[in-house]
Amino acid sequence: MIEQLLRTPLTDLVGVRHPVVQTGMGWVSGPRLVSATANAGGLGILASATMTFDELEKAIVEVKGRTEEPFGVNLRADAGDAAARCDLLIEYGVKVASFALAPKPELIARLKEHDVVVMPSIGAAKHAKKVAGWGADAVMVQGGEGGGHTGPVPTTLLLPTVLDAVDIPVVAAGGFFDGRGLAAALSYGAAGVGMGTRFLLTSDSAVPDAVKRLYLERGLTDTVVTAKVDGMPHRMLRTALVEELEESSAVRRMGPTLRRTLEFKRDSGMSWRELAKDGREMKKQQGRTLGQMALAANTPTMLKAGLVEGDTSAGVLASGQVVGVIDDLPSCEELIDRVVTRAAEELRRAGSYLS
Ligand SMILES: Cc1cc2nc3c(=O)[nH]c(=O)nc-3n(C[C@H](O)[C@H](O)[C@H](O)COP(=O)(O)O)c2cc1C
Structure with missing residues (x-):
């Protein structure tokens, strides 16, 4: 486990060591993956859209039993019981609420009142502006190359438009897998990267080995x-x-x-x-x-x-398109260590170009 090499608005906001987020992926981001990420210094996010309310509570308790580090929960903002799930996060002191789709302003206010960091995922600058206006603490922006539900604009173009639109920390997602990507995202002005497919393909993810092999071949x-x-x-x-x-x-x-x-x-x-x-x-x-x-x-x-x-x-x-450049199954700790180490090297190298 390496020390903090990169301190960003995201690491400060959430209290994690490294600006690397393991995103909420239905059926994939369970307690084992989330706690392994948290223990490695990243921000792990439990996926709750595919869990019942009771399963979510059990999963939160399990993560808390495996790590003392901060972690998050991804929620469906449009779920009928979204408010009750937010209360659960407050009750258990979960650090971050991540949302697929924009949560209602009242929900954001309630979470913030209890020091839960609110970080909706968005796919367009206007949505980032809207949730920032409602009080969101940060946003995760996913470009078109990303896995799961996705939009038509690639990260390289979406990210700068979102950064221009809001003043809160922006986490870049879609297509990231290594330290070069993290260095590039930080150079754009992002506060960190979110990775889905890359974390699915770790030894800590509970996806069956045979399925992981199918991904690795692609x-x-x-x-x-x-x-x-x-x-x-x-x-x-x-x-x-x-x-x-x-x-x-x-x-x-x-x-x-x-x-x-x-x-x-x-x-x-x-x-x-x-x-x-x-x-x-x-x-x-x-x-x-x-x-x-x-x-x-x-x-x-x-x-x-x-x-x-x-x-x-x-x-x-x-799956994200990034599956095509992934050919191994590191642990979360190996992955985060190498991403952060390489990003620091790349930023130093790029800094040496300054005359
Ligand atoms: C298997 C899988 C399941 C996903 N499920 C969800 C989900 O339940 N909620 C959500 O907000 N995003 C979901 N996503 C999107 C990811 O959280 C993340 O934004 C995306 O994977 C980033 O792109 P990348 O795969 O290139 O890293 C999923 C992605 C994958 C690959």
Whole structure:
């Protein structure tokens, strides 16, 4: 474990040693990965969108049992029980609340009142401006090369527009895997980097080894962005199933969608009423159609089948393009040490160009 080499507004804000964030990835960012990251000096974020309320509480307790370092929880801002989940973070003294989509201003205010750092993920400068105006402490910006739900603009262009739009710390995500990327992000003016796919491919991630091997075999052009899984652009590994989904009609996809909705209802323990409430909230916040909302129920079960059960015939494997340059499975500690050491070297080298 190395000492602090880079002190940034992110390390100061959150109290971590290194400006490296392990992002919240459904079914992937569990207690083991999060605590390994925290113990290595990075900011680990638990993914709670795929957990029931009780599972989230259990996961928080487990992380706290494995580390005394700060960590975060990623929440779906549009979940019916988002406020109750925020109360859980407050109760357990979780340091960071990360959000997919913008949380409501009241929720931000409540978390901040209790010293929880609020860091929504955003995909456009105008959204960064909006949440900063509502009091967010930092934002994570994910460029189009990133895994999971993603936008069309690459990190190299999105990041500077977000940095120009807000004065709060910005964490850059999408396409990062090594110290050169961290040095580059800091040179842009970011306060750190967030990495998803790179942390999925560590020895500390609980993804089955056979699935990790599938990722390691992939090249730079082996991911695809499809809206056919849940109606939103989603970057994942190109597999036979994804190609089939891309080609199939909406009517043909509806059968499996209904089956997966039933599975999701069973796994999540949610009632039809709660599911419908979540659906209405999604419709209101994201303007999704009914068909898209039904498709949205696909995502958790399809990701589970792929990432937890390793069944690529029924499941999908979310991934960033960065998968094409990753060929090993270091521990979180090895990974963070080498990212930070290399970033410091690159910044020193670049500094030597100054005349
Ligand atoms: C397997 C996987 C699952 C993900 N699940 C979520 C999620 O549940 N919530 C979220 O906000 N982002 C999710 N993401 C996006 C990541 O948190 C992160 O922003 C992205 O992976 C960064 O790009 P990179 O993969 O190039 O590092 C997921 C990404 C992957 C690869």
